[in-house]
Amino acid sequence: MNRLRRFGEMMNIEKIAVLGAGQMGNGITQVAACAGYSVTMIDIKQEFVDRGIASIEKSLAKLVSKERMTQIDADASRARISLSIDRADCADCDLVIEAVPEILDLKIQIFKELDDLCKPETILASNTSSISISTIAEATNRPEKVIGMHFMNPVPIMKLVEIINGKSTSQETNAAVIDASDKMGKIALSCNDSPGFVSNRILCPMLNEAILTLQEGVAEPEAIDGIMKLGMNHPIGPLALSDLIGLDTVLHIMNVLHDGMGDDKYAPAPLLIEMVEQGKLGRKSGQGFYTY
Numbered sequence: 001m002n003r004l005r006r007f008g009e010m011m012n013i014e015k016i017a018v019l020g021a022g023q024m025g026n027g028i029t030q031v032a033a034c035a036g037y038s039v040t041m042i043d044i045k046q047e048f049v050d051r052g053i054a055s056i057e058k059s060l061a062k063l064v065s066k067e068r069m070t071q072i073d074a075d076a077s078r079a080r081i082s083l084s085i086d087r088a089d090c091a092d093c094d095l096v097i098e099a100v101p102e103i104l105d106l107k108i109q110i111f112k113e114l115d116d117l118c119k120p121e122t123i124l125a126s127n128t129s130s131i132s133i134s135t136i137a138e139a140t141n142r143p144e145k146v147i148g149m150h151f152m153n154p155v156p157i158m159k160l161v162e163i164i165n166g167k168s169t170s171q172e173t174n175a176a177v178i179d180a181s182d183k184m185g186k187i188a189l190s191c192n193d194s195p196g197f198v199s200n201r202i203l204c205p206m207l208n209e210a211i212l213t214l215q216e217g218v219a220e221p222e223a224i225d226g227i228m229k230l231g232m233n234h235p236i237g238p239l240a241l242s243d244l245i246g247l248d249t250v251l252h253i254m255n256v257l258h259d260g261m262g263d264d265k266y267a268p269a270p271l272l273i274e275m276v277e278q279g280k281l282g283r284k285s286g287q288g289f290y291t292y
Contacts, residue, residue: 011121011176017042017090019110020099021052024127027155028097030056033077034069035184040082040089049083056081059156091117095180097149099127102252107131108139115140123173125149129249130200130256133166133193143168147177150197151186153245162199163190195260196253204253207245208269210238214289215271221289239289243282251276 014037018029021043029041029052043049060077063069082089087110090096096114100106107126114124124146126136137146148164161181165174174190181188191198210224219227225237242250254268275281275288282288 011094011123011172013094013123013176013180014038015093015095016040016180017093017096018099019043019087019090019096020127021048022099023055024151024153024155025099026052026055027153028099028127028151029081030059030077030156031184031186032180033080034073036080037180037183038080038082040084040093042084042087042089044085046085049085053081053083087113088117090114090122092119093122095123095125095177097125097127102128102131102249104131104135107136111136111139111146115142121145123147123176125177127151130196130253132195132260133164134168137166137168144170145173147173148193148197149177149181150199152199159185159187160199161186161188162197163188164193164197165190166193196257200253201257204250204257205266207238207242207250208254208266208272211242211269211272214239215269243288243290243292245282246284247272247281247288248276 016032016037017040018025018032019042021041025041029039032039041049041052043052057078060069060074064071064074096118098107098110100110107128111124118124120142122145124140124142126133126148127150128148129150133146133148137143140146143166146166147169148162150162150164152158152160163174163177163181178188195201196204213219213224214221221239225239228234228237236244251268251272254266254272257266258268279285280287283292286292
């Protein structure tokens with residue numbers, strides 16, 4: 001079978017697999033199922049899959065209770081979701097979206113495996129927030145079919161999907177994932193592979209600067225966040241947002257930017273490093289710049 005179709009001929013995506021049943025994975029599974037796709041959600045343990053589907057069922061029930069979805073549509077969406085702990089169930093899918101932890105070696109291992117398992121025309125997408133798509137693509141024999149689909153958290157609510165083209169990603173692959181994102185009710189905006197892409201290259205240095213402002217005693221957290229909310233019309237202040245994202249995640253992305261750009265303006269704030277070392281990671285640990 002010819003791996004590349006003629007330019008302008010859209011690949012028809014019908015079956016999707018999502019690798020990872022965590023917060024991002026189950027959110028992606030939900031929006032894909034609600035859009036009418038058949039979705040297989042896969043994780044390495046049954047307990048992870050069970051927890052993921054429970055989150056989806058709770059989210060669908062909430063949508064029904066708020067009259068944003070009918071019970072019939074919610075039941076139909078749930079029926080389109082299959083669960084698995086075997087990556088071989090990706091084999092006949094048209095699109096696979098990887099949403100596993102941000103560990104380069106893990107992603108490379110998974111993409112090598114997917115390349116062997118999946119039919120030649122399958123598009124392999126990563127939900128990475130910072131890891132190079134071109135580097136991931138090099139682990140496969142189909143770099144033209146590897147792309148970034150960076151969904152925002154929480155997936156069912158946030159409208160953006162940041163589409164990242166690796167150096168070998170084809171226009172056909174880009175068009176196919178934009179079309180799929182559109183069907184999921186998202187707005188897909190494309191960029192080229194670069195450290196932090198667009199979203200985190202702009203966002204995380206701002207968060208880091210807010211942390212430096214606190215570290216230097218310029219203002220207290222409530223004032224820093226209040227100034228950005230009231231003065232810049234931000235819906236949430238940078239320190240509260242850092243707590244929401246996770247300080248370990250912010251530190252990871254700052255390190256990716258610092259290493260990738262080779263510029264000390266991206267050096268993570270010493271206070272950020274110190275808080276992560278102390279286990280103060282924000283909301284998920286109960287303590288960050290605020291107490292939860």
